[in-house]
Amino acid sequence: MKNIFYTLLVLTLFMTACHRPEVGFLGTAFESRVDTIELTRGLFDQGPLPFIDGSTLPLSWEITGATDAEGNLTNDLFEPRDIVLWKEAYNPNTDTTAALVNEKLDRTKKPSIYINKVSGQLIVTQASRTVPQDVYNLNLKVSNISGERQLDHFATLKLLPYKPAEVRFAMISAIKLIRKNGTEATIKNQVNTNDEERIASVLNEEGTEPDPIFSIKKISDEPASSVSVRMILTDTDGNVISPSKVTRNEAGAGSDTEYLPSFNENSVETTTDDEATIFNFPAPPFPQYSSNFPNATTNDKMYQMFYRTTTEAINLVGKPPGGVKKYQTNSQGGVLGYGYVRWGLRINDFGTWEIKAAIPRSTVMTDE
Known part of the structure; x- marks a missing residue:
């Protein structure tokens, strides 16, 4: 009887060792912390961290699309627009002429919005100043070691009036x-x-x-x-x-x-x-x-x-x-x-x- 017991125990341990345990967890209840993320148009502004439903870190986020207030697909937020970015911090002790300061500026074209790929925070840029509408609904995708999840209509973005x-x-x-x-x-x-x-x-x-x-x-x-x-x-x-x-x-x-x-x-x-x-x-x-x-x-x-x-x-x-x-x-x-x-x-x-x-x-x- 003992031999049968030990044989079953060894078989159980062997089967357990051969079964690959599940790695990581990707939740199903990802949510924005607020119903409407309000960010100021024309300025560099960022939204709150999302709820991640206990998902295993690190996560990777991306924006997969946007619709306007009427539900129509739109490229408004992703179309490159004129923007001035600082490549390095201004230093009055060394940046003593306009030419020296201009070397630290990047006058280019960028989208009006992007997402922090690690934290999931939505960020608007100065390019958002000329976006034609105030309200957009955003679709996101999140992934980790366990897979990926599409999050349609994840957040509503409202662009507040520009502040000169x-x-x-x-x-x-x-x-x-x-x-x-x-x-x-x-x-x-x-x-x-x-x-x-x-x-x-x-x-x-x-x-x-x-x-x-x-x-x-x-x-x-x-x-x-x-x-x-x-x-x-x-x-x-x-x-x-x-x-x-x-x-x-x-x-x-x-x-x-x-x-x-x-x-x-x-x-x-x-x-x-x-x-x-x-x-x-x-x-x-x-x-x-x-x-x-x-x-x-x-x-x-x-x-x-x-x-x-x-x-x-x-x-x-x-x-x-x-x-x-x-x-x-x-x-x-x-x-x-x-x-x-x-x-x-x-x-x-x-x-x-x-x-x-x-x-x-x-x-x-x-x-x-």
């Missing part, structure tokens, strides 16, 4: 008053990123009243293949503060850099005229670089750009906090102070742009 310019970080305009003990009092006006109504005014969107402090607007389609930005600082009444009295903001003691981040680091030829400091850059987005966040790509803090006026640029209108006696005086007998601006914008389009900031409770100091 954005407020990406809270912006501040202030007058800073210097006390006799060396400390400063700040009177400021701030635009927060969650204040959609005010941001619409700052961006001069159709149907909005101009914002009293900040203005960001495109004033010309030229230059058609680069970006020019005119920065203008004014007093409360809109009188221009001479660009000769507008400077970069020093970083202060203990900093690794001489200045706080500025548009100057993002300009290959900075000039001035009677009213503006003019920054020039070969391609959007602008700004492209921050000395505080030199390797940032998605951190909105990198869009902070700092400027100030000299202490001989503006006078305070009205009384300072705590009374005049607490403050130092300027050359005209007023309260010693200066204008301060922190920008938090990103420009995504070519052409000439005008950005303005009014210093609150200030008037331009006249030359005597």
Whole structure:
């Protein structure tokens, strides 16, 4: 009896050893994390990771087709369109001329959408700006060591309106008053990123009243293949503060850099005229670089750009906090102070742009 038992056991083990075990798992319940993936047209933007139903990694993803909102097959998203890509990161320390920066740009044609083959995230490119419709349904295919699965109607893509310019970080305009003990009092006006109504005014969107402090607007389609930005600082009444009295903001003691981040680091030829400091850059987005966040790509803090006026640029209108006696005086007998601006914008389009900031409770100091 024992011999029969051992014989059966050996046969079972032999058959098990000869049977090749199943390798990997490819799920059946792949899903998008959202019903509609909303991405901004004309910008580089990416969607969320999909649910993979416990499938064995690595996975490989591809887009197999698209239909429009009416269900018609379309090639809109895959047709190559004009685009400017960065081949290498911009470096203000070495990219000192337009020619050097242009060497890092690839002006080519690319599809409006592609998929991260490893993660399955959908990505739209700047080429999506001219795609004719807003809504598309996407068919995908996913595969791994166990096989492949066709995922028809996997996701609905909605292209949100193009944003030629954005407020990406809270912006501040202030007058800073210097006390006799060396400390400063700040009177400021701030635009927060969650204040959609005010941001619409700052961006001069159709149907909005101009914002009293900040203005960001495109004033010309030229230059058609680069970006020019005119920065203008004014007093409360809109009188221009001479660009000769507008400077970069020093970083202060203990900093690794001489200045706080500025548009100057993002300009290959900075000039001035009677009213503006003019920054020039070969391609959007602008700004492209921050000395505080030199390797940032998605951190909105990198869009902070700092400027100030000299202490001989503006006078305070009205009384300072705590009374005049607490403050130092300027050359005209007023309260010693200066204008301060922190920008938090990103420009995504070519052409000439005008950005303005009014210093609150200030008037331009006249030359005597």
